[in-house]
Amino acid sequence: ASGVLTLIIVLLSIATEARAQVEEELCDIETKSPCSIEEHEECRSQNPSDKIGVCKCIYGYHRAFNGASCLPMEVASNETAGTSSNGTKETSTSTAKSHLEFSLEGPSAVQLPQDSVKIRVKFPNADAPRGNSYSYLWELLQGTGLAFASSYKRPVLELSQLKEGNLLFRVTVSNSTHSGQQRYSLAVEAAKVPNKPPRAIIRPESPVHGVEGTRLTLDAEGSVDDDKIVAYKWTQDKGPSIPLGAMNTPILTLDNMVAGTYVFR
Known part of the structure; x- marks a missing residue:
């Protein structure tokens, strides 16, 4: 049981160390890119034979956290060094920011x-x-x-x-x-698409043949629009005068038709 526990602790330590290294920006030792002189960075190798290094702050500068800009080190740093009673140096950290x-x-x-x-x-x-x-x-x-x-x-x-x-x-x-x-x-x-005019579709299709004295229904519910149809309006352009129902609905009903030629739109 203790062996399993030791293995888990080792894996966590390795994973934590790997994450810390990934957060640092890598650079080319020869070109120094992408380290920026203007941002007080230099490309520093980890081993003499390495061609890839890590962007570090130049002397006198430090980062508050990985990925942050390099800032001048202040006289009053977050860490103050002291000496313990046995002569060894000890470090005490200041309070949180x-x-x-x-x-x-x-x-x-x-x-x-x-x-x-x-x-x-x-x-x-x-x-x-x-x-x-x-x-x-x-x-x-x-x-x-x-x-x-x-x-x-x-x-x-x-x-x-x-x-x-x-x-x-x-x-x-x-x-x-x-x-x-x-x-x-x-x-x-998304960008707005220019609105196109609706296209009216009437069923049955023209020409329509009816019988005098009967009822005829014209259906425009199949009309289409690129957005939404908000209103309907029927207009009689030609034909005998007959009683008409509602003219602002998708369906127009014609009752007691008389002989003649009718044109509706």
């Missing part, structure tokens, strides 16, 4: 052919970001393949090449002391 208040500015729905949109992070105080660097990370939770973004690490998410469907994002904003998350949903609706 305070909640960061912000909102998201952008439409909840757009309709094609509009194929681009911008979503902005907005702070309650317009001066909040000044003098205190923030990192931004937008994560797509739903809607893979429905939009394209040039960067997911900026305060403004610019989406283009939109396709019909629903998208859901989660944005994390943080610095050394504060952190917050918000979700944003966007519905991309």
Whole structure:
């Protein structure tokens, strides 16, 4: 029984370590791509013979979490080193980060052919970001393949090449002391198709032969429209005057017909 328990613990540890490595961005040792000098990143190999490395922050910068931007290390870091009574160094961590208040500015729905949109992070105080660097990370939770973004690490998410469907994002904003998350949903609706006129279909088809003094029924329920038929209107263009029933229904009934030629539309 203890052997089985040990095996499970080992598997969990390996899986956890694998997930941590997947979250780091891989790079080409020779070209340094996709690491960005402007974002204070460098491509660092894990072994001397490796051709593939990992994007790491340069000296003096650090990430708040995997995928976040590299920020300058502050004098007052989250960890303070001290010395215990036996002379060994020990580390004590500070309290959890305070909640960061912000909102998201952008439409909840757009309709094609509009194929681009911008979503902005907005702070309650317009001066909040000044003098205190923030990192931004937008994560797509739903809607893979429905939009394209040039960067997911900026305060403004610019989406283009939109396709019909629903998208859901989660944005994390943080610095050394504060952190917050918000979700944003966007519905991309299909383009409107130009409305076409309905096509009237009358049964029985013209010409219709009747017998004097009998009843004749004209049926237009088979008429079609690309959206929805909202009204009917019958008009007598030619023929003897006879009592007519309701002229605004799909079925027109003619009673006590007299001899002659009738034209209805």
